[in-house]
């Protein structure tokens with residue numbers, strides 16, 4: 055599998071946030087986005103995930119299963135700053151929703167809900183309303199979303215911000231396991247997070263609008 059981003063530009067409001075961003079990632083590869091606050095990291099992640107329309111360019115995925123290139127978003131999990139879980143529902147209900155809503159795509163297998171809870175070291179509390187949990191527990195279960203439906207590309211925006219070191223280590227193992235199984239990871243993160251050997255791409259914000267970016 056290959057993810058190819060070519061000549062991406064994006065606009066927020068009136069302003070171009072970045073132009074000419076290109077990179078290619080193959081199975082097992084990772085890309086770390088760096089750059090100061092407001093430089094466009096989240097915007098680029100949302101464009102690749104298919105949540106924001108690019109001004110120019112495309113992010114496509116060439117899968118071994120499919121002769122045709124398809125939008126990268128169809129192959130992606132997106133874990134943004136927000137957790138994407140309903141506070142009133144139990145953890146199990148939230149994860150069951152994501153599991154049935156997303157389903158698996160060809161080429162990989164997902165975990166069931168208790169297995170995913172175990173993988174984020176929180177088994178036994180999936181019957182609790184999500185809103186009862188601590189911020190760190192909520193974030194861990196948001197990470198469990200990545201495991202209950204298979205997607206080869208993980209797009210992660212500061213996934214472990216405000217978590218403790220043990221959670222970092224747990225998440226690092228998940229990311230390593232995903233890459234070893236042939237997955238691709240793109241993350242805006244200041245922590246290592248299993249991203250060894252990753253390409254890096256420094257986002258320059260408005261300053262970079264006249265400069266070409268590529269990783």
Ligand SMILES: Nc1ncnc2c1ncn2[C@@H]1O[C@H](COP(=O)(O)OP(=O)(O)OP(=O)(O)O)[C@@H](O)[C@H]1O
Pocket residue numbers: 066067071089090091092093094095096097098257
């Ligand atoms: N919905 C929006 N409408 C207009 N401008 C926006 C919107 N969202 C973000 N921006 C602007 O786009 C620019 C890039 O923001 P973005 O969130 O992508 O940066 P970032 O590098 O992820 O920042 P941080 O490190 O603070 O998370 C900023 O100038 C921001 O003000």
